[in-house]
Amino acid sequence: MQFYQEGFHPGDPKITDPADRVIAPPLKHPLPQEVDVMIVGCGPAGLNLAAQLSKFASISTCIVEQKDDRLLVGQADGIACRTMEMFEAYDFADQIKQEAYWVNETAFWKPNTEQPEQIARSSKIQDVEDDLSEMPHVIINQARVHDAFLEVMRHGPRKVVPHYSRQLLNLEVDPTVTDYPVTLTFERLDSQHLGVMETVKAKYVVGCDGARSTVRKSIGRKLVGDSISQGWGVMDVLAVTDFPDIRLKSAIHSSNEGNMLIIPREGGYMVRLYIELDKLKNNERLNKQSITTDYLIAAANRIMHPYTIEVKEIAWWSVYEIGQRLTTAFDDAEDGRSPHVFLAGDACHTHSPKAGQGLNTSVNDTWNLGWKLAHVLTERANAELLQSYSFERQTVAQQLIDFDREFSKMFSAKPKSATNPDGVDPTAFQQYFVQFGRFTAGTAIHYPQSDLVSSGQHQCLATGQTIGMRFHSAKVTRQADAKPMHLGHSMKADGRWHILAFAGEQNFMSDTCKVKALCEFLQHNPSSPIQRFTPKDADIDAIINVQAVFQVPHRKIEVADIHSLLQPSKGCHGLKDYEKVYSALCEENSFYDKRRIDKKNGCIIIVRPDQYVADILPLSDYNGVTSFFDRVLIQRA
């Protein structure tokens, strides 16, 4: 899709008239008095959580934002592959794929060896390694991601719409109160209600209120880490240039004029320029206020010499100053008391924009938290489950900060040369970039062992699916309709657990077929987690979704032979769900080969609601399955 040729306008570019892209802000209803979950802040972290919770009709969710409307422009724009996989679970990845710029390659530019005052391309590399994810790495205005979440929220079983023009002033937790232990005070900011105060009581509060988080202050957590912030001039521009790689992500190191990152944007014309302020010549810690767009444009032209860029329109710009920091915990838990208040996103960690981790880490925080809150509020799990959020995400955020610090240092350093022998070797930088591709893609996240992530005793049964990491999708063929599709896409943002049974070499649904025996156990044995944790009035797959993959071609699988757990009757009409059985063969590949599943023995893969691999077990290890779920789920009263 091409757009913005006649200038930038916010909103859905499929709508030609910019005036029609405006969405009426929601009515200014008063806040509810009591809610299950109060989310503070409509950034990506908050909106993702609201989207996830909107999938649960029984949970009351309220999301507030101090600004008076949705975001229209600016902030982050890089969407990592793993974040796209999450969007797929919400069914809006296709829409983002269509509208976004795809990062396929990165170009590296450094000083020309002969004429160091001029830059020259040192190389181009593939951006995402083959088969790292079925999703591309894309670039799109953060505002459009917000729009997609807002749509999911509006359309979910529990419709959720933000309350704008509300500023959280403070919150208090009284752990002795059992029903709604948190009290929040808001001030209204819109002209009609200016200064009106509102008090809300909540079971849980999630502070998604950004780097200057009021929630964080209220629970006494502090961002710690680098005190030195890095300053970046960021501009989204429509421009004319002779720089050849203007439609590629390009990292430019000049010899004396500073560094710059070019990020092509959606629509074919717009481009983002990141100019590193501290590295600019003549710039000894420049005063933020004194930086103008003219100043940045001139800097860009000096850096990219001999090429020039003529800016025709500035869609958005900012001076973005940020350090790499982190809070020590992501919640208010103390001495084994389960948390009531959580922090997510920039409220508990901040990143340099270069690795594009701000938005991606933020949404992954609440992706981790969402299903856990839903589990507790729908009485599928005890409140202790909530402690795992800080445990898992704080660890991951620390790794990321470490990586980011290293990466930023390299990025900002001057290139190595005769006069600057301590500088960074551009070749080393590039190798580092490749090595950490998985990190930036979001696919390297590895949660430590816990009740939710097994010790990995049977990891050998599926070496291509690492316990603690996200389930790595590949294509299979669905039996019922012969559809070639990604197995990972059968796992949606609906809070369900998944038991994937990969058949071994035994004949399909024969008496020796271990998948059949497993289904028999799961469906009928009183100790099976399905028997114990599925509410009586719910569909049999409401809590745990059992699916099976066989090594035979899909035409060899007959519906009549399939175990009833794999084609259960559901809903008010008792309709059969036929979408749980797959052939591993698809377009001449086998899922078993691609993801290294033990062909002889098969295995069970337990996948969490957030698509992370929780455990891998032998097909007949019913005990393993039972005890895994015993640690996580509870029987409803």
Place this chain on the structure above:
Amino acid sequence: MQFYQEGFHPGDPKITDPADRVIAPPLKHPLPQEVDVMIVGCGPAGLNLAAQLSKFASISTCIVEQKDDRLLVGQADGIACRTMEMFEAYDFADQIKQEAYWVNETAFWKPNTEQPEQIARSSKIQDVEDDLSEMPHVIINQARVHDAFLEVMRHGPRKVVPHYSRQLLNLEVDPTVTDYPVTLTFERLDSQHLGVMETVKAKYVVGCDGARSTVRKSIGRKLVGDSISQGWGVMDVLAVTDFPDIRLKSAIHSSNEGNMLIIPREGGYMVRLYIELDKLKNNERLNKQSITTDYLIAAANRIMHPYTIEVKEIAWWSVYEIGQRLTTAFDDAEDGRSPHVFLAGDACHTHSPKAGQGLNTSVNDTWNLGWKLAHVLTERANAELLQSYSFERQTVAQQLIDFDREFSKMFSAKPKSATNPDGVDPTAFQQYFVQFGRFTAGTAIHYPQSDLVSSGQHQCLATGQTIGMRFHSAKVTRQADAKPMHLGHSMKADGRWHILAFAGEQNFMSDTCKVKALCEFLQHNPSSPIQRFTPKDADIDAIINVQAVFQVPHRKIEVADIHSLLQPSKGCHGLKDYEKVYSALCEENSFYDKRRIDKKNGCIIIVRPDQYVADILPLSDYNGVTSFFDRVLIQRA
């Protein structure tokens, strides 16, 4: 996507609450007094035309419908691959792909040889042959296709919204009047304006008003052909069955109980049953009124014996009686006078639903007509161009009727057996089915030679792209951003012509490079069609979009070397369009190999605004290019 588990509700299934799926009908504005194009009927033919014309800001389009709101349920549901390719040109193919059922395989059932009163599967075959199209054959409620067109219409440069509750009573053409020769009379049907008459004057009228077309009667055209209509009982149901292929398209021939077609539908649960009424036992030309759903369900159960189907909910049903008929011309042209009134869709041809051609042929009619009307109304072409509509579409419709008649006969005939030696051999039926797969996919359409379709003197330069047939897409890599993509998807529903220059073996943009020389000619030579037919104030690619494909890898192509016609400055800012240069290599395939382009010599392929191949020429045949466009386009005053 799975939906309808708790029963069917019309509208966008991504919206959980059915009440929120309702879209407010447009305001009841009076009809305009004068319009460029008046479209009668909001079926797929009319909506596609309105969507196409909404892309032109200067054309006033009015579309009327006698019903009081958009379609919500029923009618056709099969979307052929070629129709999906067209949807891609409107940028909504992805959305339909996500929501629809994909027809991957077809199952054939016939009487069991041992027990002929029971059916048995005779075979399963792949539905669409490999590489026939990059798009799947899908099934979705016609109403959802309407919704997609309505969205394009609303959002186009010229916003178009239907006028509901208007019935066309008659129209008159006065060919002596030059500006608005057609006068139409409408009666309003909504309670507020009941009986109010409106008169509209139009330059052109397109009758998309279905099989009982008033427009057709007004211009004195008649549907001719089979007088015998075939009757079908059609039901969209949520049902429970033990029929194994319920999620596959299945053609069932029973030995004595009749025939039935099963079409699985979107959402994983719904299914359409087509029951052939004339072939039912005890049914000597049944009275349409006497047919009930109970009757149809009983028949379905008899046909599919020993399997049973228990219907839990009927989302829609109809007795659909239709013959294979056609009008002799699709317009009101006479004695060389150019037409003012056109017929499209069911208004000029009707089909048995089995080959799924009603909707597909209808939208392809107006896909052919839309750009031609836009050409004439924007003064790109003379009114004679409009004569080609009836010429091209009537020919194609006749072929289709012939095919359809044959196909229906085979489908309806009893299977061959000892007692019925004249019956159809199921194996022969199946072979016929395979052979005509291309026909049903919509990719076999071949427009005859005319000013718009060359004689094919140079067909040998690209034997995989047949002149007169649709441009057959394959993947390429876009140079500027290294994006793997379908070349065909660069051609949108915007009324532009395309010159695709496929480079030969000469070095990229060297002095011997014929693509460079062609660009030089096209951009600067006063006789070039771009020089002559592009309005002075328009972008250089506004009328003819020139793109180039090279045989070298994309990294070997340097932006600085690319001819300026292939990276033109556009829009109010003079921004460069970088999306016109491709490498033929993509994922280890070459476009040249896949579509059999002459590697040594390369070629020019001229593609029409409707994506049909108009001509293939040697790269240096400037005369050929010039004279082709001379026959079609005119210079504006």
